[in-house]
Amino acid sequence: MTSAATEGARERILRAAGELFYGKGIRNVGIDEVIARAGVAKASLYKHFESKDALILEWVRQQHEAWRDHWVAGVMARADDARGRILGIFQELEESAIDDDLCRGCLFQNVMVELADAKHPAHQASVEHKRAMRGFIQQLCAEAGASDPEGLAYVLAMLHEGAIVAGVEERSPEPARRAREAAAQLLP
Numbered sequence: 001m002t003s004a005a006t007e008g009a010r011e012r013i014l015r016a017a018g019e020l021f022y023g024k025g026i027r028n029v030g031i032d033e034v035i036a037r038a039g040v041a042k043a044s045l046y047k048h049f050e051s052k053d054a055l056i057l058e059w060v061r062q063q064h065e066a067w068r069d070h071w072v073a074g075v076m077a078r079a080d081d082a083r084g085r086i087l088g089i090f091q092e093l094e095e096s097a098i099d100d101d102l103c104r105g106c107l108f109q110n111v112m113v114e115l116a117d118a119k120h121p122a123h124q125a126s127v128e129h130k131r132a133m134r135g136f137i138q139q140l141c142a143e144a145g146a147s148d149p150e151g152l153a154y155v156l157a158m159l160h161e162g163a164i165v166a167g168v169e170e171r172s173p174e175p176a177r178r179a180r181e182a183a184a185q186l187l188p
Contacts, residue, residue, distance in 0.1 A: 010048045012038040018059050022107050026056060026114045053121065060111055060125045067129065072136060082143035083187050086156065089137065090180030093163055097173035105168040109161065133157060145188045156183055 016037035020029040031052055035045055049055040071092070078088030097103075104110060108126040115123045137160075138153035146152045159179045166175035 009038070009040050009044050013040060013045055013048060013055070014059055014062055017055050018063070021056065021059060022104060022110070025104075026111065031055075056111070056115070056122045057125060060108070060122045060129070063107055064125065064129045064132070068132070082140045082145075086137065086140050086144060086187060087180055087184060089156075089160060090163065090176055090183055093160065093167070094173045094176035094180060097167050097176055103168060103171070106161070106164045109164065130157070130161075133160075141187075147188075152186060155186060159183055 013034065017029075017034045020033060020037060031042070031045065034055070035042055038045070045055070049058065075085055075088045075092060078091065079085045108129045111122050111126040115126075117123060118127075134153050134157040137156050138149050141149035141152045141156070159182055163175040163179035167173065
């Protein structure tokens, strides 16, 4: 088997697992379902991932990297100043809100809830993602001239998290719009 074929199987497994984990919930998806969706043999899955937990962890890490590579760049491109970029975080959320039954909210929130054991590696990776996001917001708050960038970032991150949950509940971008309005009032 060539290296490209091996990498292809790994990526198919991760894509299938991610679709299923996000769409149905991690605990509701078995390895056999991932194998069937990916179109690989069981041996192929275990060649790349020693367990379901290892697969979940790699999926969470992959999603964090995608966030870092694409979402952060998108927010940075929204405005030339830090204040505009912070508001862009909420605008991004508002624009990406899906009002159908396929939207299950933030996958990192979902992982922390489904894998509630704080020692679970995927739970820990999700917590680290949220800390990285808050750190990014804190950096923008400092650039915007906030007197307490850490405190403001904490509050803005909570607004963002709450807007995600409310958006799922309401199936609407309205919570993100309102969170953006609240953030604008908090910014220097």
